[in-house]
Amino acid sequence: MNNPDIILALLKTTAPFHVLPESVQKSLVDLMTRFTFSKEALIYRQGITDIDGVDLIYKGQYETFFLDTVENKRSIEIHESPYCFGGISVLLNRKKALKSVMVKKGTIIYRLPRKDFIELCNVNEEFFHFFTNAFGRKMLEEEFSHFVKSPASFEESYYAADQLYSRKIDNIIYKDIVSIAYNTPIYEVAKTMSQNKVSCIFITEKDHIVGYATDMTLRDNVIGKQINVTQAIGFCHGQSHRQYL
Structure with a gap:
């Protein structure tokens, strides 16, 4: 059962949710779904797994990495609370996981559904640019950019993201x-x-x-x-x- 106080505290400390007005943060509480992982598992595989929403780590650990052609882990990163995973994948990678994720046993996360995440990006520019700026920073890393296969165009990505901004502008110039x-x-x-x-x-x-x-x-x-x-x-x-x- 969800604890509203725990979720609100998590939203207040996890970037970029912490920049949202408290009224918006409170409105998200009932949208969050709790997941507990009882064993270590590969929960996302790069370029294959669909991202159903963004995950906020409450307890435990996500190990993110790329798998090379012989299944070796590359560009390994360890993430603990507070951390949000999945935003870049939803917005800029056709909803597919950008990196693979191994979850540690006992990890607890709260997931915000994809459609509600995209709505936040629609109405809060600073929130949206957190993810685009983060992607730009990561693309400066040689190993990261080596493994990332960019979409054919940003237009294709945005259409894959439920036509992000489609209700705000008629045409997007890239x-x-x-x-x-x-x-x-x-x-x-x-x-x-x-x-x-x-x-x-x-x-x-x-x-x-x-x-x-x-x-x-x-x-x-x-x-x-x-x-x-x-x-x-x-x-x-x-x-x-x-x-x-």
């Missing part, structure tokens, strides 16, 4: 990745993002992507900290494949 050199002044970076109407821009050095910046990082780490906007975006250059600012 753009190429926008990038800028690491020695570009911060104000020029912001100007380029505005001109291209993007919330994330990739930072390059010698034609290689070495990092990225987002609307939120510009807000929090430039405006909020009163950083000199004539300074180069790559002032923290040397720490490759990272979020700038």
